[in-house]
Amino acid sequence: MPSPLAAQHHDGPIDDAARGALADQGLELRLVANGDADGFRAWLQAVARGFLDGERNDEQLQAGLDRLGQRRLVGVFDAASPDPERPVATFASWVAELSVPGGLGIPSVAISSVTVAPTHRRRGILRSMMEGELRRAAELGIPVAILTVSESTIYGRFGFAPAAMSGRIRVDVPRARWAGPRPDGRVDFISRERFRELAPGLFDAVRLRTAGEIEMPDGHWDRFAGTRPDAEHPERLRAVQYTEPGGAVRGAALYAYRENHDDFARSKVGVHRLVAETADAYAALWRFLLELDLVGELTASELAVDEPLLWMIGDRRAATLTVQDHQYVRILDVPAALSGRRYAAPGVVALDVSDPIGFGEGRWLLRVGEDGAASVETWDGSDPGAPTVRLGVAELSAVYLGSVSLLTLVAAGRAEVVPVRASGDAPAPADRAPADALAAAAVFAWPETARLSFWY
């Protein structure tokens, strides 16, 4: 049952300005109804073409219909093309709860399936779709937009920035040596179907603990577990669960082997998913994976960049960590977004925010109380008696989840902290600058690392 906001978003009209801009080019921007099977199939074929996939067969199309049926689908149509019912551009979005610091969730608009046909590229179609759809979301009061990206160069101009990074680790298994806890519970093999049943509950129990995670999109669990009719090589997946001594299942993992035919004892294992509700489940499942016989190398992606696992092996250099930008955030409503999260330390910061598209432009005072809750009020620019942070909405979005340091952005020249004005015997502003930058950065920082454990 979609929430009222999700329904409003799904069924809302197309933005007039975006429609007009594309009509000027002889193109039609319109919604594609989820129930219009032919229209939806043509839209899915356009998405596949945009992402360099082949034509989808009936089974794959059906899986797409089942999976994306709840999303708001937008297409751009060119009546002059030989296949006018197949869109030349696609865009999908839906309302998803985004986990933010403090164990809370806020509504966000998640964006996916963004493509423009190579025949129609670089004439502003993405810009029209993006600006139009962001405007719709902002009008509905959705505080942030989020996406994962094919290329990191595309979305900064629209105010997005990576706010949660992802870690990929490669472990030289024989060298690693388990040095972590050895919990008393048991690890058992289960079927992929059983994993599919267990995983949503386990994930929902932990999702709000980690800023950057979102509600699992429809169809993702079947994709992971290979329980979709169009799954490729599902038989390669193995699943295990962790049961604590009391009998409750607290975690599960999915992995797959790749044999090494030249040296059987150096086979590879890829961890597709590991969900753990407790520290014991986490340790027991990783220990199981790192002690598999005949495995030379283990890889796992979309992990936290400071995964506890790295502290659970005897030889830290057995693990190589690669970091990538992953969860992109774009604040649409500054007061709603900033008051929607919690903060680790009390403080006051004045914010002077610029926004290329306008939604987040303005000046605010962010006041964080002893309880970590914040109030955000408009600021007229008079002496705030607190450090002033001048930055763009992309930079504010980057620090929003608490894992990108404002100090880093200041050092990179992407944000500026104006010191508190001197009064009486107080030190001159230049002397105060480092302390004020530190104080401002401390307000945004959150001790638990933000992470998103999948792509969408």
Ligand SMILES: CC(C)(COP(=O)(O)OP(=O)(O)OC[C@H]1O[C@@H](n2cnc3c(N)ncnc32)[C@H](O)[C@@H]1OP(=O)(O)O)[C@@H](O)C(=O)NCCC(=O)NCCS
């Ligand atoms: C990325 C894509 C959607 C861009 O569509 P498009 O209609 O050509 O983009 P626009 O003409 O509206 O360009 C808007 C702006 O983005 C820039 N831009 C577009 N694609 C870009 C890219 N791949 N890298 C860097 N900048 C890009 C344009 O230069 C333009 O900049 P400006 O307005 O600041 O001058 C399209 O190239 C595509 O479908 N690529 C393959 C699929 C894909 O990667 N989709 C994104 C999934 S996250």
